[in-house]
Amino acid sequence: MNPHATSWVRTQESGPKKSMVVLPDAASRIIKKAKKPTLVIGSKINDIDGLLDRVIALQKAGVEIVATGHSVKFLLEKGSDAYVIGVVEATNMLTDPNWKGIDGKGQPDLLMVMGVHLDLTNQTFSTLKNFTDLESMCIDRYYMPNATYSFPNITDDIHLEYLDDIIGKLQA
Amino acid sequence: MSVDKNKINIKKLKSPFLGMSDVEIEFGSVEEDWDEPMGPTPKPSMTDLREWDMKLLERYRPFYTPVCDMCCLCSFGKCDLTHGKKGACGIDVKTQQARMIALEVCIGTAAHGAHARHMLEHQIERKGRDFPIDMGLNIATEAPITRTVVGIKPKTLGDFEEALEYAEEQLQHVMGSLHTGNEGSYLDFESKAMHAGMLDNLVKEVGDLAQIVGYDFNRGDPEAPLVDIGMGTIDKTKPVILTIGHNVAGGAEIVSYTEEHGKADDIEICGICCTSHDLTRRTPRGKIIGPLSMQTRFIRSGAADVIVLDEQCVRTDLLEEAAKVKAPLLATNDKACHGLKDRTKDPVNDIINDLVSGKEKAVLVFDPVKVGEIAVRVAEAVAPTRQKFKVIPSKEELVAEAKRCVECEECQRACPVNLHISEAMALAAKGKLEKLSELRDLCVGCVRCESACPKGIPVLSLLEKAAEKKLKEEKSKIRTGRGPILDTEIRNVGPPIVFGEIPGVLALAGCSNYPNGAKEVAEIAEEFIKRNYIVTSSGCAAMGMAQYKDENGETLFEKYPGDFDSGCLTNVGSCLSNAHILGAAIKIPAIFARRNLRGNFEEIADYILNRVGAVGLVWGTYSQKALAISTGLNRWGIPVILGPSGSKYRRLYMGRKDQEKDWEIFNARTGDRVTVDPTPGHLTYVAESKEECIVAIARLVMRPNDTVKGRMIKLAHYIDLHKKYMGKGPDDLHLYIRTEADIPMNVKDETKKMLKKMKWKEKIIPDPTLVERLVWKKEAKE
Ligand code: SF4
Numbered sequence: 009m010n011p012h013a014t015s016w017v018r019t020q021e022s023g024p025k026k027s028m029v030v031l032p033d034a035a036s037r038i039i040k041k042a043k044k045p046t047l048v049i050g051s052k053i054n055d056i057d058g059l060l061d062r063v064i065a066l067q068k069a070g071v072e073i074v075a076t077g078h079s080v081k082f083l084l085e086k087g088s089d090a091y092v093i094g095v096v097e098a099t100n101m102l103t104d105p106n107w108k109g110i111d112g113k114g115q116p117d118l119l120m121v122m123g124v125h126l127d128l129t130n131q132t133f134s135t136l137k138n139f140t141d142l143e144s145m146c147i148d149r150y151y152m153p154n155a156t157y158s159f160p161n162i163t164d165d166i167h168l169e170y171l172d173d174i175i176g177k178l179q180a
Numbered sequence: 181m182s183v184d185k186n187k188i189n190i191k192k193l194k195s196p197f198l199g200m201s202d203v204e205i206e207f208g209s210v211e212e213d214w215d216e217p218m219g220p221t222p223k224p225s226m227t228d229l230r231e232w233d234m235k236l237l238e239r240y241r242p243f244y245t246p247v248c249d250m251c252c253l254c255s256f257g258k259c260d261l262t263h264g265k266k267g268a269c270g271i272d273v274k275t276q277q278a279r280m281i282a283l284e285v286c287i288g289t290a291a292h293g294a295h296a297r298h299m300l301e302h303q304i305e306r307k308g309r310d311f312p313i314d315m316g317l318n319i320a321t322e323a324p325i326t327r328t329v330v331g332i333k334p335k336t337l338g339d340f341e342e343a344l345e346y347a348e349e350q351l352q353h354v355m356g357s358l359h360t361g362n363e364g365s366y367l368d369f370e371s372k373a374m375h376a377g378m379l380d381n382l383v384k385e386v387g388d389l390a391q392i393v394g395y396d397f398n399r400g401d402p403e404a405p406l407v408d409i410g411m412g413t414i415d416k417t418k419p420v421i422l423t424i425g426h427n428v429a430g431g432a433e434i435v436s437y438t439e440e441h442g443k444a445d446d447i448e449i450c451g452i453c454c455t456s457h458d459l460t461r462r463t464p465r466g467k468i469i470g471p472l473s474m475q476t477r478f479i480r481s482g483a484a485d486v487i488v489l490d491e492q493c494v495r496t497d498l499l500e501e502a503a504k505v506k507a508p509l510l511a512t513n514d515k516a517c518h519g520l521k522d523r524t525k526d527p528v529n530d531i532i533n534d535l536v537s538g539k540e541k542a543v544l545v546f547d548p549v550k551v552g553e554i555a556v557r558v559a560e561a562v563a564p565t566r567q568k569f570k571v572i573p574s575k576e577e578l579v580a581e582a583k584r585c586v587e588c589e590e591c592q593r594a595c596p597v598n599l600h601i602s603e604a605m606a607l608a609a610k611g612k613l614e615k616l617s618e619l620r621d622l623c624v625g626c627v628r629c630e631s632a633c634p635k636g637i638p639v640l641s642l643l644e645k646a647a648e649k650k651l652k653e654e655k656s657k658i659r660t661g662r663g664p665i666l667d668t669e670i671r672n673v674g675p676p677i678v679f680g681e682i683p684g685v686l687a688l689a690g691c692s693n694y695p696n697g698a699k700e701v702a703e704i705a706e707e708f709i710k711r712n713y714i715v716t717s718s719g720c721a722a723m724g725m726a727q728y729k730d731e732n733g734e735t736l737f738e739k740y741p742g743d744f745d746s747g748c749l750t751n752v753g754s755c756l757s758n759a760h761i762l763g764a765a766i767k768i769p770a771i772f773a774r775r776n777l778r779g780n781f782e783e784i785a786d787y788i789l790n791r792v793g794a795v796g797l798v799w800g801t802y803s804q805k806a807l808a809i810s811t812g813l814n815r816w817g818i819p820v821i822l823g824p825s826g827s828k829y830r831r832l833y834m835g836r837k838d839q840e841k842d843w844e845i846f847n848a849r850t851g852d853r854v855t856v857d858p859t860p861g862h863l864t865y866v867a868e869s870k871e872e873c874i875v876a877i878a879r880l881v882m883r884p885n886d887t888v889k890g891r892m893i894k895l896a897h898y899i900d901l902h903k904k905y906m907g908k909g910p911d912d913l914h915l916y917i918r919t920e921a922d923i924p925m926n927v928k929d930e931t932k933k934m935l936k937k938m939k940w941k942e943k944i945i946p947d948p949t950l951v952e953r954l955v956w957k958k959e960a961k962e
């Protein structure tokens with residue numbers, strides 16, 4: 009078995025349906041294809057230097073940012089801003105097909121997650137997998153089995169490279 | 181406003197709907213003999229409160245995060261239930277999650293219930309069935325949960341049997357519904373989970389009151405003594421007995437034996453987890469090592485000469501760990517026999533000889549009195565030869581072990597808090613131990629890393645060695661569990677809580693597997709104590725807080741008084757004792773608003789939901805008991821916030837503040853259906869970080885009944901905390917402003933402008949109720 013396709017947290021696989029591993033090429037195509045790609049960031053977004061800058065770059069490239077936990081504080085410190093909501097609150101809304109979206113202009117058609125507590129990330133994907141038709145993608149440095157797509161398990165440095173690659177492709 | 185013992189005098193109260201001045205309200209005093217009329221639901225069956233549950237579940241819809249998409253509960257399985265698939269029995273993934281939740285709550289309730297049953301029988305054996313439930317002069321409402329749920333006013337220990345029999349019978353019904361092919365609705369499973377959760381609250385109250393009167397524990401004294409907590413508090417020159425678990429029967433007899441034989445000062449008796457709370461309620465000489473995360477690490481330190489296990493949250497591999505440090509072990513509870521031979525009927529001397537000679541490493545003895553004698557005599561006998569034998573490596577051994585690490589990261593992948601162990605190992609291999617020592621502060625002691633390590637490196641022991649210096653200084657103070665809240669305290673704080681002028685009550689409970697160490701629990705608590713909220717604690721959460729000292733070397737328990745009052749911090753005691761926090765919420769309608777408790781669950785829960793700004797916090801989640809506690813509190817209308825690992829309980833109850841129709845209630849004054857502000861916003865919520873948690877607490881303490889003054893105070897804290905921890909003010913403020921008078925002074929102008937832009941409309945501040953029959957009928961007709 010491809011070692012990169014095993015969940016980082018060894019026991020996180022919850023059933024037969026697992027995320028497809030994606031690399032920056034495929035990930036950027038998926039984002040480009042989406043009408044309303046949205047990235048949920050969490051309180052761990054500031055744990056690694058440089059991650060927040062990539063979030064802001066993604067925002068500039070047209071990705072909607074939703075700040076969960078207390079991550080908005082880090083964005084504000086960098087002169088940026090985002091919608092604020094708890095990650096479980098946002099996920100709960102997404103299970104309602106009639107929800108108008110956080111901006112009132114419709115729901116995302118691709119939900120990405122990065123910098124959220126590991127358990128919460130995979131549990132968020134679990135809800136989306138089981139109760140919505142929404143496509144989801146883990147662009148954190150860990151393979152999360154419950155999303156539709158996920159990065160493999162990579163190091164922090166490679167993670168930043170992957171994100172730069174995607175940002176470059178989105179800007180192109 | 182002035183408050184005295186039995187009445188308050190309101191000089192002036194102004195709200196858009198009610199104005200009064202110079203009004204004197206007298207509170208009910210609880211009669212000597214109970215002439216309270218019986219309410220509609222004494223001993224409610226599994227479906228008697230279903231209508232109430234459905235009202236809650238309509239507003240706070242279950243939100244599921246499956247941990248497993250499959251079911252393997254019967255031999256048809258495994259069945260794949262992913263995304264709409266059904267099992268062979270027809271069940272879908274949502275219903276299966278609810279079924280698992282109900283099962284877990286039953287497990288938690290059964291654990292507390294069996295504990296309470298054992299404790300009650302033990303106390304009846306010691307004191308007799310007619311032994312009075314005398315809670316002292318300041319507590320007349322002795323058992324608020326029992327009164328409300330069972331409809332009885334227990335006067336003697338024997339009276340509690342009726343409460344436990346009721347709970348045991350009901351639990352069987354809930355368990356029965358879990359069988360394949362029974363319940364088919366997730367909402368009904370949730371109602372059943374709430375039923376089991378309510379039973380959990382009940383049995384905890386019974387268990388704790390039985391031990392309070394039986395052992396003559398503190399009866400609600402806010403000035404309960406401060407006692408020692410921490411690994412560094414143990415006097416290793418003495419024989420040391422370590423008790424682990426929750427059921428203090430054995431521990432209490434150990435104390436009695438030392439007292440009766442003049443050995444009280446010669447033997448060190450300490451405990452881990454809730455049994456240690458209760459040990460210190462028995463004697464302030466008892467010492468608390470810490471919460472359940474301390475089990476393996478303290479045993480490996482070799483300090484304990486004898487280890488006494490009872491029940492609940494005790495690791496199942498402690499026989500192995502005790503053997504490593506040559507410490508004899510006594511298992512004492514029928515829930516945890518560990519494969520040992522029952523020696524209860526054997527002569528004490530034979531058992532002692534077998535343990536001291538090493539013929540037996542561990543024995544099973546159910547009789548607490550025998551446990552008391554055996555533990556003390558064995559500790560005295562083995563202490564000189566054991567010489568506190570430990571399995572914590574020397575620094576050289578640590579470095580040698582770290583050098584064997586191949587940095588495969590399997591430990592990190594097994595670690596529930598994702599600690600970067602291999603990086604710390606690489607540094608340790610070079611003799612740099614600081615990183616390992618730092619990780620120790622965040623480690624929750626689960627030992628999964630060691631099982632995962634392909635090289636067999638004893639990771640936990642290495643962390644302990646690296647942090648050795650700190651551990652010697654791990655000495656602090658905790659207030660011993662005081663038990664119930666006094667009726668007199670409720671008389672003082674009831675009105676300002678209900679009017680919202682005390683901004684909220686925060687109840688800290690739960691387990692010790694925190695996302696970022698126990699320090700955060702202390703930080704959350706202090707933020708609210710300083711803001712004059714009432715903060716209460718119990719169990720591992722209280723211990724976690726007590727492990728942290730400020731720059732002056734003081735813990736929160738030393739800094740703040742132990743009253744149930746604003747700006748204070750209460751420790752009620754063990755997990756069983758946290759029933760008294762709910763008990764305090766129930767006593768508010770009883771004492772302040774003269775609502776009848778007897779068999780009157782729905783009215784009391786409705787009152788709490790709409791008027792009592794209490795929030796539970798379970799920042800460390802792991803046990804089924806914590807889920808039972810939380811689900812029970814939810815049925816009473818108390819919201820609970822869980823730490824991030826709580827998402828793996830797989831269900832939350834969440835409101836939708838964007839759905840106005842969900843917040844319709846009856847105005848009890850008129851009978852009209854009116855829409856109120858979305859408060860409290862959720863019944864169970866997961867916060868990702870300490871910062872989010874603090875803001876969520878400030879939001880979840882709001883209640884539709886808050887007076888404008890109360891709401892103004894609550895909003896001022898909400899805005900301030902949001903700015904402090906999120907970097908900007910909240911964007912949902914308009915939802916919680918019912919009238920312009922609610923707006924805090926310092927943000928009045930900007931907020932008014934914002935409201936105008938949003939086309940905000942004033943909302944009614946009704947006399948809120950979800951229960952139509954509670955509408956004041958006479959006025960409604962007029
Ligand atoms: S209980 Fe139902 S879903 Fe579970 S294994 Fe049996 S048939 Fe399958």
Ligand code: SF4
Nearest residue numbers: 595623624626627629
């Ligand atoms: S014992 Fe500590 S370091 Fe090891 S897996 Fe558990 S929490 Fe992580």
Ligand code: SF4
Nearest residue numbers: 585586588589591633
């Ligand atoms: S599992 Fe063992 S060998 Fe692998 S990184 Fe952890 S300590 Fe080192």
